[in-house]
Structures are given as structure tokens and as C-alpha cells.
Amino acid sequence: MHFSTALSFTLLAGIASANLAVAQSKEIPTDAQTVLKTVRPEAIRNHMRILSNDSLRGRKPGTKGFDMGADYVTNQLKAIGYQPAGENSTYRQDVPLRRWQVREEASTMTFLIDGKEQPLTYGKQFILSPTPDHATSNVTAPVVFVGYGVTAPELGYDDYTNIDVKGKIVAYVNGAPNSFPSNQRAFYSSSKAENAAAHGAIGTLAFSLPSDLRNRIETAAPRARQGIYRWVDKSGKPQRTVPAIQGAASLSDSTARLLFTKSPVPFRDVITNVQKNRSQAFPLNISARIKARTDVVEDVAGYNVVGVLPGSDPALKDEYIVCAAHIDHLGVGRPVKGDSIYNGAHDNASGVAINLEMARLFASLPKAPRRSIIFVGVTGEEMGLLGSDYFASNPTVAKNKIVANIALDMPFFFHPLLDIVPYGAEHSSLGRETEQAAEFLGIKISPDPIPEQTVFMRSDHFSFVRQGIPALFIKSGSETGNPNLDGTKLNLDWRATIYHTPQDDMNQPFDFKAAAKHVQLQFLIGYLAAQADSRPTWNKGDFFGTKFGNQDVVK
Template identity: 75%
Template sequence: MRHLYTSFLLAFVALLGPNVAKSQSDAIPAQVQQVAKTVRPEAIKNHMRILANDSLKGRKPGSRGFDMAAEYVVNQFKTLGLQPAGENKTYRQNVPLGRWQVKEENSTVTLITKGEERPLTIGRQCILNPNPDLPTSEVNAPVVFVGFGVTAPELDYDDYKGIDVKGKIVAYFNGAPATFPSNQRAFYSSSKAENAVAHGAVGTLAFSMPTDLRNRVETAAPRARLGVYKWRDKQGKPQRTFPAIKGAASLSDSTARLLFAQAGTPFRDALENARKNHPQAFPLNVAIRMKTQTDAVEDVAGYNLVSLLPGTDPVLKNEYVVIVAHLDHLGITRPVKGDSINNGAHDNASGVAINLETARLFSSLPKAPRRSILFVCVTGEELGLLGSDYFASNPTVPKEKIVSNQTLDMPFFFHPLLDIVPYGAQHSSLDKEVSQAASFLGVQISPDPIPEQTVFMRSDHFSFVRQGIPALFIKSGSQTGNPNLDGTKLNLNWRATIYHSPHDDMNQPFDFNAAAKHAQLQFLVGYLTAQADGRPTWNKGDFFGTKFGKGELVK
């Protein structure tokens, strides 16, 4: 019966399709439609082949391979006639990066219970976070459990309610309440340290729910030992750090349970409250002493690439639509089946390649749109969105003149593009441009199929959201056109087996016609945004618009 209904629905949509597309074509001039139809799947494939070639050694920031990729992209910019929009009339914006690493042999974590000290083994029971602000930092303080460590007044949720954590170390579960909307869940999952500082804490201890296997200490320790990267300001100070936090560690599941040995509430009850999304906070009646020695082990000469298609309106040409993809990947790591080069074909040679084809479509227009278009290839996405955060914080054009961002990062084209998930569209008026472009191309819009992956926080568009700029991050949906192929399952399986591994190369079953449709979407959404009379606006009362565009949320 369900198959019969689905067949009827598809037939009905097909019947309406031409009329829907026709209504949307009114917003898209005929010459723009014609340019969109010239998209070249083979060109995207060729760009990817070059950027994901073994000779580039995984495009790690600061490496010769990254430089080779950058040289290729700059040559494409020049061929398309795009103007340099970086520093000093070049295509380049320097991004000063640094790497900090914990010196484990000189660092300690000790659990103190009733005066009895129990040293914890770094790398097995816990992971210490580097402190880029201090070569050596120490803290010895009582521990208070604060649930998820979240304060969300607009959702009437506060794990810190009724508890004083000033001068104390807070312990919390990773993640955020499952009842939170997907994007707010993503935001609050990643802003724990900031919230701890706001409440006066001097240290943090994080641990996962027992069912969450993604952040296990034993699997995270090897990557943690590679250190953390930050970008520096003009005075050389690392950014996005929290100097008030004198010690920060992640704990294994068994070690986290030790914290609750003297608590009035056992671990199993705290776990159950978290599963029921109940705010909670109470003293654990133990203390932790942490000593962290941090070495500044590397300076990286990072850089972004910035090019410009000038707008044609005398006034609006001074406003900018920014189209972004990250150029970097992981470089060379431990071999997997004899291969140690992380080619990053899908992540994110694909995004760069599609945006290059998008730029070609723009440069093919008989007349450029009213606003200017910036095409930006950023560095350090894999290191923590560093290049995009640097650009969004220090743009090469006036920040207040940036009206929107469109980011493309591993858009997932392993099957025909029948539907999309436009992360960010529900937060601003950009939803209109997305709907017009998708409808014109016959692509449906779907909700996030994997909210637990907190995708909205995980790529470069979020750097622009932080600056109050409406942003879009469009990825493929789950429809495949094949009843025997589950798109969501395919996506999750790729993330589990290929993502961030040497297997992400060109020997994958990419659908380049789907990739071409992504380029058409980028082009049409960007064109409609650049052509509109008014700049994009946050929706009234939107969480991110209020949080970053107009100040803090109030209850």
C-alpha cells in the first residue's frame, strides 16, 4: 500500500513539476538559465583528479602539496578573469598558524578522594588538552558535576542552575540534550568551555555517554597527541582560547565513573537524568589536580586564496556574497592497507572543484550580478575551521559589507541529486533563494537525516555565522532513486569507513552529474542573492541571528 501511495505521489509531483519550475524561472533570467545549463561534470572530475592526486601528498597546511594545490587554484582564477582580492593586490591572505602539544612526561592528572591520591594514566585513562596561553598551567580544585554543561535560556534549560562553580573544576557529559533542535544541539555541544568560564570555573573534565563511541579516549588519544592548532592575531596571541581554564581533560568511561564514588547521586542516576534531558548539578566530593606542560612546537605559514568577480551595480557592488570551500586535508598519516596519503578527494577536493566550476558559470554571464562575488579557498578547516575563522574575523573586504556565505564541503554525490539538506536556510531569508534554485532544478528540500552528527557546526560556514553573517551549507539528501539503496545508510557507512582515511581518493563511485547539479545550485543561489534588492536577513527571533547578530539571547 505504501509503494502504491509513493508511486501516486511521485506521479503527482511530476505532473506539477513543470509548472513549479516555470513559476521559479520568473526569478531567474533566461540568460542565467542558459549559463546554468552549460555546467560541465567532466571539468569537476578533472579538477578533483588534480587536487586529489598522490603528488600533492594530502594538501596539509604548510606543505609543498598544499602550495601545489594553491598554485593550481590561482591559475584557474586567472584563467577565469577573476581579480585578486587577497592582501597586497594578490590572491593570497596570510593566516599565521601555530601548533601546541602537551608534553606528557611533564604533565600529570591526579584524582584526590578523601585525601587519597590516585594518579591517572594520560593516554589511557584521560587526555590532557594543551594550553596555548601558558607553557605550564596548574590547577587543584574540587569537582562539580554539571550534566551536559549547558545553559540555554531560550530553551528553559540550565545545568548550572543553583550551583556555585567559581574556582572549581566542572565535569560534564559530551553533547547536549537530545530534545534540543538539531542546530542548537550542535552549538551547545561545542561551547562548553566558554560556558564554564562564564560561570567562574577554572577547569573542565569531559566524558562521553557510554553509548557514544566517537569520543572514546583510546581512539582519540593518538590524534590528540598531534596537538592543537590556533590562528594568531597581529600581536602573536592565539585565538579561540580560554585562559581562565587552567586545566582541561577528557576522561575514559571507567575513569568518569570513579568521579562519582563519593557523590550523593550515583553515576547510573546521572546518566539516566541525562538521557531524560533533565538539567542537573551537584558536588562530586572529590578533587582533581592537573599540571599541563604545553610546548609550542610548530609555526605554520598558512594562507587563504581570495578572488573577486566585481558587481555591476554602482552601489551594491560594494557588498559581497562569499563562496567558500576548504583546500586543505590531512596530509600523510599512518598507513592503511599500505596507503598513507590522505588524498581528500571528497573532503574537500570536491568542494573546491565544484566552486571552480561555479566561478566559471559566473564568469560566463553576459553581465555580472549587482553585488560582487568573492571566491575563497580556505586553509586549516581540518585543524578546526581556522582559515575561515581567520577570514571571517579579518576579511579582505569590509566585514559589514559581507551579506552572505555559501560553503561547500564534501557535499556527498554518490547517487543522483534528488534532494538537498540546506543547513542554515531555516535561519534566514536565504531560504527563499534556496527554494527558488532547488525548485527550478527539480530538487526537493529535506530535513537533516543525521542530526546526531551536528553537521551545522562542522564546516567553514559556521565561521561566518559567528560573525553574524547568514550562511548556507548545502549537502545532498537521502533520496537515491533506487529503492534498494538507502542514502542515509550510505552516508553513515562512508563516514565510518572512508572519512578521514587514505581511502578517500578518486577510486570512489562519484556521480559527477550530481556534482554538476551542486554547482548549479551554488551558482543560482549566489546569483539570486547577489541580484536581490535587499541583503539577506536573519529570521525574526532566530537563535543564531540573535546570538551572533544582535547580542546574547534573553529569556
């Protein structure tokens, strides 16, 4: 990093919270302006220090450490006057989680080329994803290449044009065309199994471009071998699965090339077409056999923490702005540099800490906002957005009364907050509140600097988007105020060296003044949405509003 921890804390010590800059504006009520000035950088630091302490051992769902973190959040909500909004008049909403794992010794994959079998080596040439809907799978079918595996008619792109994949296995490249807008690119990168099933496929083979080192199976295999989690309904049925897909594999680069042994198009030309965003589909003239055994490994008693600050307007208090951040992290795992506790200070003790301070600002208003404010500390984000998906699918209040979601996860405050990337703001009327709040605080709005990271699909706000609820997910931008410090490089370096390692602890150069500004921004956006006469709406013709928006809910 380019800062020293000691310098960061020295700067923090010199910050008086009342002196945090807040512009004067006739558009922001005086009460809100006054409350904004009371934000406490030291409180954010203290929340983070407690939540990421070694004693919580990484806050993995189902462990004592997660319980300790959830208890801390619950007690903080009680102390500032939030009422229980979980189940049975408590602050808790149970989220039943289950983990599935591939039994490797009972799972194989073979290519059938010119009538000859070519067995592949598990973990080196391929890895299989668990299939929760199928304890055993045995699929043999011809393989069809379908480019990126994307169907996006609104963007004039379809890899399945003029190809029949019913009863077949489809092979596709990870990612989506880089010509797509950032958030649509994220969506289509993450919804390929569903699209394959919709076209009748029964299996999938995924591989990365030779230049894409992030998704190589050498990197993915260790985590893939830990299995997958899903939440289950009351009958024990797993949710967010694709039952039609009976076998799903990821291939190494060399195995992907082998897949094209009999291809009518050379592998190098296929890659060139992919890189030029050209849709393509054709039979590969080989077959694949996938035999898989998927075992239930464990059930986890997950739960969310939910509190509410009731609104003050009799006509609007039964509508809700939901502010979400995930409490969980990865627990204890493989030692890195002599440390095995994955503390998750930035991911996501920081988001919880900022939301707790934001919750306090709402509670400090002389009069509560017109709409009610729900704080939800969710579980299982690291397992696949499970706690937020459970809450958004089974909310503890009427679903059609949840009018907006503002989520926070790893906002990245390692430099002053000069600009933001507000994922989701361009899709709904929440963009207006975002612009107003940012302008008031003197913060610029910037485009996504790392669209290849598909950030829009990777945190809890998307669980609400999927339910047709306008949502925001804000991260700091790349401006640092220092011409010698590249904010994008700093972000990418952190992701490459610290993200999801035990080094994500409090021994990092956090800028708590920037964190406090995140609080002010989140509070002000939520406040403006809570005070507005009309609930937030999707923009006319918006991609996500059209795909997920319920017109009976969003008016």
C-alpha cells in the same frame, strides 16, 4: 559502497553537460537559465583528480602539496577572469598558524578521594588538551558535575541552575540534549568551555555516554596527541582560546565512573537523567589535580586564496557574496591498507572543484551579478576552521559589506541529488533563495538525518555565522532513487570507513552528474542573493542572529 567505480565513470561519459535538466521558470532570468545548462561534470572530475593527486601529498598547510593546490586554484581563478582580492593586490591572504602540544611526561592528573591520591594513566584513563594561554598549569579544585554543561535559556534549559562553580573544575557529558533543534544542538555541543569559564570554572573534565563510541578517548587519543592549531594575531596571541580554563581533560568510561565514587547520585541514574534531557548539577565530593605542560611545537605559514568577480550594480558592487571551500586536508599520516597519503578527494577537493565550476558560471554571465562574488579557498579547516575564521575575522574587504556566505564541504555525491539538507537556511532570508533554487531544479528539502554528528558547527560557514553573517552549508539528503539503497546508511558507512583515511581518493563511485547539480544549486542561490534589492537578513528572533548578528551590519 553500493556502486562500482567503472559504472560511475561509464555513466559520466554518457552525460552531455548541456543536457542536464533545468526547468523553465519565469522567476529565473533567461541568462541565468542559459548559463546553468553549461555546467560541466567532467570539469569537476578533473579539478578533483588534480587536487587529490598523490603528488600533492594530502595538501597539508605549510607543505609544498598545499602550495601546489593553492597555485592550481589561483590559476583557475585567473583564467576565468576573477581579480585578486587577497593582500597587496595578490590572490593570497596570509594566515599565521601555530601548533601547541601537551608534553605528556610533564603532565599528570590525580583524583583526591577521601584525602587519598589516585593517580591516573595518561592515554588510557585521560588525555589533556593543550592550553595555548598557559605554558604550565597546576590546578587543584573540587569537581562539580554539570550534566551536559549547557546553558540555553531560550530553550528552557540550564545545567548550571543553583550551582556555584567559581574556582572549581566542572565535569560534563559530551554532546547536548537531543531535544534541541539540530543546529542549536551542534552549537551547544561545541561551546562548553566558554560556558564553563563564564560561570567561573577553572578546569573541565569531559566524558561520553557509555553508548557513545565515537568520542571514546581510545579513538580520540591518537589525534589529540598531534596537538591543536590556532591562528595568532600580529602580537602572537592565539585566538579562539579560553584563557580562564587552565586545565581540560577527556576521561575514559571507567575513569568517568571513578569520578562518581562519592557522588550523591549513582552513575547509572546520572546517565538516565542525561539521556532524558534533565538538567542536573551537584558536587561530586572529590577533587582533581591537573598538572600540564603545553609547548609550542611549530609555526605554519598558512594562507587563503581569494579572488573576486566585481559586481555590475554601482550601488551594490561593494557588497559581497562569499563562496568558500577549504583547500587543505591531512597530508601524509599513518598508513591504512598500505597507503599513507590522505588525498582528501571528497574532503574537500570536491567542494573546491564544485566552487570553481560555480565561479566559472558566474563569470560566464553576459552581465556580472549586481553584487560582487568572492571565491575564497581557505586553509586550516581540518585544524579547526582556522582559515575561514581568519578571513571572516579579518576580511580583505569591508566586513560590514559581506552580506552572505555559501560554503561547501563534502557535499556527498555518491547517488543522484534528489534532496538536500541546507544547514543554516532556516535561520535567515537565504532560506527563500534556497527554496526557490531547489524548486527550480526539482530538488526536495529535507531535515538533518544525522543531528548527532553536529554538522552545523563543523565546517567553514560557521566562521561567518560567528561574525553575524548569514551563511549556508548544503549537503545532499538521503533520497537515492533506489529503494534498495539507504542514503543515510551510505553516508554513515562512508564516514565510518573512508572519512579521514587515505581511501578518500578518486577510486570512489562519485556521481558527477549529481556534483554538477550541486554546482547549479550553489550558483542559483548565490545568483538570487546577489541580484536581490535587499541584502540577506537574519530571521526575526533567530537564535544565531540574536547571538551573533550585528544590527549595524544586518538591517
